[in-house]
Amino acid sequence: MPDSVALDPVDLHILRLLQNDARTTYRELAAEVGVAPSTCLDRVARLRRSGVILGHRLRLDPARIGRGLEALLLVQVRPHRRELIGPFVERIRALPESRAFFHLTGPDDYLVHVAVAGPADLQRLVLDEFTSRREVARVETRLIFQQWECGPLLPPSEGARAPESQPGSPAP
Amino acid sequence: MPDSVALDPVDLHILRLLQNDARTTYRELAAEVGVAPSTCLDRVARLRRSGVILGHRLRLDPARIGRGLEALLLVQVRPHRRELIGPFVERIRALPESRAFFHLTGPDDYLVHVAVAGPADLQRLVLDEFTSRREVARVETRLIFQQWECGPLLPPSEGARAPESQPGSPAP
DNA sequence: GATGAAAGCAGGGCGCT
């Protein structure tokens, strides 16, 4: 199901523009790309249907809404079994402080990106929501000095299909 | 400059709705919140000007555009000095594979979230862009099994100002 | 600062090429 979708240069151009500003109008897109507005509408609808475009997200500045301190929490869950990680995942996802949440390979099972008001809130979060849980074996807190969102996520090379991996290492 | 902004209940309600769906029309917002559409427009424009709203971002599915493998790279930069980290940061930010990038406290100086086509590309990325750099002392690669975007980022409690930290621990 | 009415303009359907 998460299969790669073929994107032609028009799709790529549209996606690139929309990633700069997701509210660009179809008329503007059309003017930039060199097709008719209705064609843009068509393309975007198709990209949406095929699952390439997941949605539009409002980006807020955490610091401006009283969440000036961000951190990454590396969490070990032991034993690392489905019965335990299900509730853990649901709880962490639901925390208002959670921004993103990863299940990983390596010594730490999860990485949680949190945004809080200050050190006291971070301490409360770690103690009340993590170390107090029986299945949480270890939490390592790393403060974020600075962060960057990187350039538009676009296909490997101009409209190319996924360059596939070497023999013996099939992609997921 | 990254100062907290006072948000009244109307602002909060609008932000909450826009985070569920960034394309909610001003008419709908107005109906929900209980003010006139033009007032919503006003509020949103003000939130944008004051820096609370950073922008609208299109969310794409990496797997559908030939980036089915994601990983977090923990990177040590030694010596950890401005002259070296400037160019490093710029280079990593510019990589098309980079999705997000953090400067951290703790044993690893940076964390880079990357999306690639498959293991071969990840290997190439690590070898050519990280371990080949003189200032990169160590890279630890952690694959991402699964990830979640967490709930709407909103102020700590209903319109409250940032509950401040304990004495001796001023927030940034 | 909030409002309602009025004008301008974008979104989306449809038939044609």
Next chain:
DNA sequence: AGCGCCCTGCTTTCATC
């Protein structure tokens, strides 16, 4: 599939309170 017309309804302005 791409295009252009057209209508609907949203966005945005402005005078007014």
